[in-house]
Amino acid sequence: MIIELIDLTVKRGHTLVLNNLNAVFEGPGLIQVIGPNGAGKTTLLLTILGLIKPVKGVVRIRDTELKNSGGGLRETISYIPQKFHIPRDAPITLWEFVESYIRAYEGSMPFRSSHTVKRRIESALEMTGLPKDSWGKKISELSGGQLQRALMARVLSVDSEIILMDEPLSNIDPEGRGALAEIIGKLSSRKLLVVTNHDPVLLLPYTNKILLLGYGEYRYGDPDSILSREVLMKIYKSCAIVFGEHAHIADWH
């Protein structure tokens, strides 16, 4: 799968967030999208999803095998949002939260047995480290980190070719972060993942390219070229703390 961003220019209100952005995300592989708060990471994902209309330029999503085929490919995208509001009185359990995603995602596909669906839900919940005694809990009673894992479980339970993840590790404790990073890494060998992040280090071993956004500016390339002292200091300014030849991003997110 390929996502092409061509002259992509996006405004939120009167703010120019993305300015003439050109990049090609090619899968399978992991693309990290980094940048300071408000740089446009979420905006980019929403634009790829077609939820925000660019003022100029286009997003093209196509299959490497079916060049220029177009049409219908948006169904192959899953999305993990950064914020997910659950009404306090929502009656749905964690199990049903994942199940409903499979049913919605595969609504138009041939009927699958409840047994297969059950196995996929169990496996997705286990993979994300959600304990069995939480599976029957109301989704509104989960902690922020558990909800983040539940969102990941939903995506793992289906087989989309492209997955957009908005800060999937941000609410997770350090041990869980390592485990989820490993899951993300494994997925990236089969799928195209576009992951926004504030700290690129954990996912670095799996990362093909990094897109660094910086208020209308951007840099796109191999991790080595983007995580260089010069590039980070240009975008993060005083928050890029330099230790010898290395730069560290101190981001207040």
Ligand SMILES: Nc1ncnc2c1ncn2[C@@H]1O[C@H](COP(=O)(O)OP(=O)(O)OP(=O)(O)O)[C@@H](O)[C@H]1O
């Ligand atoms: N609904 C909205 N209406 C108007 N402007 C918005 C809206 N949502 C975001 N913005 C603005 O768009 C710009 C980019 O926001 P976005 O959420 O894409 O940044 P981000 O890089 O994801 O930030 P963060 O790291 O804080 O999650 C910011 O200036 C923000 O204030």
